[in-house]
Amino acid sequence: MLLSIGISLSVVPDAAHAARGNPRLEYYNQSIDTMIADFMEEKRISGMTLAIVEAPYIPRVSGYGESDTTKKLLASGGTIWNAGQITQAFTAVAVMQLVEAGELDLHASIATYVDGLPASWKKITVMQLLQHATGLPDYRKASGFDSTSEYTPPQLIDLTGKSKPAFEPGTRVAESATDFLLLGLAIEHASGMSYHDFIWSGQIKPLGLTHTMFVEDFDKFAAIDPVEANGMRHRLFGHDARYINPVEPATAVGEKWAVENETVHLDYSEGIMDRVLHAMSVFTHVARMGSFTAAAEALGVTAASTSTVVRQLEARLNVTLLQRSTRSMRLTTEGTQYYEHCLRVLGDIDDMERHLKGSSVIPRGRISINVAEEIAHTIVPPIGDFLARYPTMDLRIGIEGDPLGIIDKGVDCAIVVGNLANSSLRSRTVGSCQAATVASPDYLRAHGVPRSVLDLHHHTVIHYSLKPFGSARYFRFNADGDDIQLKLVEKICVSSTQAMLNYAVDGVGVAQLCRLIAARDLSAGRLVEILDQCRPDPLPVSVLYSDRRHMPMSVRAFIDWVVLYLQRANDVSSPVANISLDDTAAVKGERRRPTFPAEPAYSVLG
Secondary structure: OOOEEEEEOOOOOHHHHHHOOOHHHHHHOOOOOHHHHHHHHHHHHHHOEEEEEOOOOOOOEOOEOOHHHHHHHHHOOOOOEEOHHHHHHHHHHHHHHHHHOOOOOOOOEHHHOOOOOOHHHOOOEHHHHHHHHHOOOOHHHOOOOOOOOOOOHHHHHHHOOOOOOOOOOOOOHHHHHHHHHHHHHHHHHHHOOOHHHHHHOOOOOHHHOOOOOOEOOHHHHOOOOOOOOOOOOOOEEOOOOOEEOOOOOOOHHHHHHHHHOOOOOOOOOOOHHHHHHHHHHHHHHHHHHOOHHHHHHHHOOOHHHHHHHHHHHHHHHOOOOEEEOOOOEEEOHHHHHHHHHHHHHHHHHHHHHHHHHOOOOOOOEEEEEEEEHHHHHHHOOOHHHHHHHOOOEEEEEEEEOOOOOHHHHOOOEEEEEOOOOOOOOEEEEEEEEOEEEEEOHHHHHHHOOOOOHHHHHHOOEEEEEOOOOOOEOOEEEEEOOEEEEEOOOOOEEEOOHHHHHHHHHOOOOEEEEEHHHHHHHHHHOOOEEEOHHHOOOOEEEEEEEOOOOOOOHHHHHHHHHHHHHHHHHHHHHOOOOOOOOOOOOOOOOOOOOOOOOOOOOOOOOO
16 A cells, blocks of 8 residues: 655745635544644744645545545645655655754654644654654664664665665554654754755755656546546656656656665756855865864854765765764865865965955954964964954964874964974975073082083983873984984973973973073073083974965965064074073063064065
8 A cells, every 4th residue: 555645845825825725624634633733834834735645546544535535625726746755755865864964863852853742742753753754664673783883874774674765554644744744844943944945955856857746637637536546647747748657666767766766966057166166165174174063163054054065066976075984084085186176276266366356455264273382382472463463363273292184183284393204284494493401590509510411311301292191202412413312211201391391490300492482581590501512403393284375365374474473583582691500599581572563564475
């Protein structure tokens, strides 16, 4: 037995609705909870109206669809869309799309997404509604289901079998109709779109056909009892206007329907370039940030829409760009290639627009920066100067011992210290970091002044590690042109250069710090440099970014500011006061902060 549900997917004006009466409530009568019907009437369900019809060769079901009621319904003059199994399949796909995007929970009560329901409906879950409306089996009862494993929504559907969702014998028509209505409201709530728009306007585009699917010919058959052998026929019209009958799966058309309903179709008929560029922009955000949610926040849209755009993009390209799991997301080989292509295309457009608009454009927007911890306390404090120059920009700053990958973390640029390993990222050397071995006058008076690097074996040494409880970094020196890495007893090891500085000033021991960090205390006499005859070679300070040519103007502005700042800071920190070890009091002084010209020229990286 096949029972057919019809849903009107066009907005119905109030006048038209009043003209044909209210066949829904008359037809339902007491067959369905009146409170639900009243609720649906009040909400209008974004313009959808519901009708239930019987297939011509299906026996009447006692209590539902009596022939006289059906005649009244058909004679009312309303346009009925008989979606049948198509409605079932695509409603199920819509729900699963939203589940996969994290916007719907299969096991949540339907009341989570639909307000004002009677108490008896609040215990019913989305999954139960979906099962009841479509006859979809419970995947938890499938032979291959493992409660300890993680499944994606499509995998859960696969567990229930390869057959398309279809009504099982005995499914009650009226309750199934209500299931679809409630699922439609849940889809509207979760997607922020009307059910009509979500199903028909680019989200799920059935078969690429016109929007006049499954239309009943009322003028010819309105007075015919639907149980008669030659009664109503269910018609589907394609673009070539040929009549086909999808109820007969043995036909080629039916086989095509079964295959094509497994695929989400896209409609790029209007504004194709805008859609493609938008999809490329969304994809690059997702790839850089590693999360649909983070990309959606950056773009000011919903996570569901971001996920849908990427899924549609993959369908259009017929390739998987992102490998997704419940815990991670990574680019496929094809995804990496497409990501780099998108950067070039979007960068070319950005460069062209910037060129046409002229060089007077003010950098604006938000940028994310990772700063190596060992230099962060030099770069971060004067950041107010940068914001004063560019008030239309916002900064997000992360401080890490070992700045992580830019693309994986959605970071625009990273400031690192040291020689760079082979990397696919672009880099620009913006300054240098000269290490200084320092101790406080009090410590040196108490423990003596080391005259050679080997003397450090007899001193308390404050080590630095990139990560908490990580391996200690060796002390570096250069003696007679030879680089020396000295392994010393790890009496104290910290992952904070600020803590190292504080310990050294407090007389705890000897530390090796970037001269920029120690400059204030060296100038004030709170620290003294030792073993300066064995200073190691300076380490480069570099900025890493994904693509120099297509770098946003805001990132270019920040990098130029870092270059200028480090140049000024090194000039200020070079002269260090000659403090005698016999001095009994530290010379108190204020930190000399670099000064900048009022209107520095904005330079573009070459």
